[in-house]
Amino acid sequence: MSARDDLCDLTAVDLAAMIRRREVSAREVVDAHLDRIGRVNPSVNAIVTLVPERARRDAEHADAVSKRGGTVGALHGVPVAHKDLLDTAGIRTTYGSPLFARHEPDTDALIVTRMRAAGAITLGKTNVPEFGAGSQTFNPVFGPTRNPYDLTRTCGGSSGGAAVALACGMVPIADGSDTGGSLRNPAAFCNVVGLRPSPGRVPGxxxxxxxxxxxxxxxxxxxxxxxxxxxxxxxxxxxxxSIDESGAHFHFPLGRDVTGLRVAWWRGLGGVPFEPEIRRVVNESRAVFESLGCVVDEAEPDFAGIDDAFLTLRHLAFHAEYAPLARAHPELVKDTVRWEIAEAERRTSADVARALARQARLYDDVRRFFERHDYFVLPVTQVAPFDVSVPYPTVIDGTPMATYVDWMRSCWYVSFMACPAISVPGGFTADGLPVGLQIVGRHRGDWGLLQIAHAFEQATGHGKRRPPVVTSPPTGRS
Structure with missing residues (x-):
């Protein structure tokens, strides 16, 4: 690899510092990442819309600002890619749907606006499932995104393209979104980090x-x-x-002594099935927390009744967003999206009332749970990355999965807690596939969550194991 290619393996923190000190130009960094994309992306199909000329112009502008001593933001000159569910002004945004295959929004989503205001340089868009439905990244516009640790496997989703782009060094940071695990699941499958912040921390x-x-x-x-x-x-x-707190303090150093912190170790989530290898890899991490000085015991919130409650509210959200499109173009809307809409129409007002009441009870239960514990640790996923041609697992450890989201309960149970949660690299299966460890913090405890995740990351080094596709010649398969 060339010295320029090595820029793609640096952290975003280091890249931003080097650009700020003018040790490397934004243009050099952007060119290095565009080269990496050209070499690796044909194998994995993670970045589906690329804007190289715009990126180079933005990089040259960033370098000009640096040269004249202008004010620069925290991401000045750092290349990024945006999830294809997020609107980007003047850049194709398809939502993974053939109905929007040539759609170019007039405005940016708030996350995009804030990243660009901080100096980030947009390289393009990352692949998603159609309308973000499901945790397997494929759609009729761009096809599937492949796992860089095994090109025959899925990368998860819905932020699957983002996770793969990160794992392959095509971007140093990326945005995503999460309802039932869409930041955490693909992070787990691709050996990167995905943070689901507290609701309202990043306004939607x-x-x-x-x-x-x-x-x-x-x-x-x-x-x-x-x-x-x-x-x-x-x-x-x-x-x-919206939480009325600045995000600036999240840029402070993360190091802290975690001795004495009380970690609740999962018990089984009330009988949710897991593949044996997931259980093995995750449970081996218990010793890491104990070696860091944490007090670990087995405990978890009561998740009884969560299945119906979460799914009812999920169905309603899909109905509100996509029912008109599905009625107008049923043949062009994914079957699982149409199922969500049909299920919403089947629910009664009493069903919705029960779902909201269960959500409220869980919030209070979790509040009291975190009076006794500082963090809750469990697997991110119930399975290892599966065949990229399979839409979703239908059986886990002998238990049938009735719907396309049943296999994601270890993530969406946590979503229903309304707490911040993070997926960090937790090790590998015997077949060399990544496994994610999920750490959950108390309500609005995002900072402490990042600190203990950092401590685990530093103690294990699992995230340093890069995928073989980065050093292999491209296959041309997409």
Missing amino acids: APGTWSPLTVGGPMARTVADAALLLSVIAGPDARHPL
């Missing part, structure tokens, strides 16, 4: 009251995720759940 769509869907950062290290969070977090008056 204007007027949104639901705490289920959040935007957040993805990166190769916890410190890089914290850097991006420092930029995209912060209040916005248009979002009713």
Whole structure:
């Protein structure tokens, strides 16, 4: 590899510092990442829209600002890619749907606006499932995104393209979103970091009251995720759940002594099935927390009744967003999206009332749970990365999965807790596939969560194991 190619393996924190000190130009960094994309992306199909000329112009502008001593932001000159569910002004945004295959929005999503205001340089868009439905990244517009640790396997989703782009060094940081695990699941499958912040930490769509869907950062290290969070977090008056705190403090050093912290170790989530290899790899990490001085015991919230409650509210969200499209173009809308809409129409007002009541009870249960414990640790996923041609697992350890989201309960149970949660690299299966460790913090405890995740990351070094596709010649397969 060339010295320029080595820039792609640096952390975002280091890259930003080097550009700020003018040890390397933004143009050099952008060119290095564009070269890496050209070499690796044909094998994995992670970045589906690329804007190289715009990126080079933006990089040259960033270098000019640096040369004249102008004010620079936290991401000045750092290349990024945006999830294809996020609007980007003047850049194709398809949502993975053939109905929007040539769509170019007029405005940027808030996360994109904040990243660009901090000096980030957009390289393009990352692949998603159609309308973000499901945790397997494929769609009729661009096809599947492949796992860089095994090109025959899925990368997860819905922020699958972002996770793969990070793992392959095509970008140092990326944005994503999460309802049922879309930041955490692909991070786990691709050996990177995915942070689901507290609801309202990163304001979402204007007027949104639901705490289920959040935007957040993805990166190769916890410190890089914290850097991006420092930029995209912060209040916005248009979002009713917006947390009235600046994101700036997330850029502080993460190191701390975790001795004495009380870690609740998962018991089994009330009988949710897991592949044996997932159990083995995750449970081996218990000793890491104990070696760090944490007090670890087995405990978890009561998740009884969560299945119906979460799914009811998820169905309603899909109905509100996509029912008109599905009615107008049923043949061009994914079957699972149409299922979500049909299920919403089958629910009664009493069903919705029960779901909201269960959500409220869980919030209070979790509040009291975190009076006794500082963190809750469990697997991110119930399975290892599966065949890229399979839409979703239908059986786990002998238990049938009735729907396309049943296999993701270890993530969406946590979503329903309304707490911040992070996926950090937790080790590998016997077949060499990544496994993610999920750490959950108390309500609005994002900073402490990042600190303990950083401590685990530093103690294990699992995230340093890069995928073989980066050093292999491209296959041309997409």
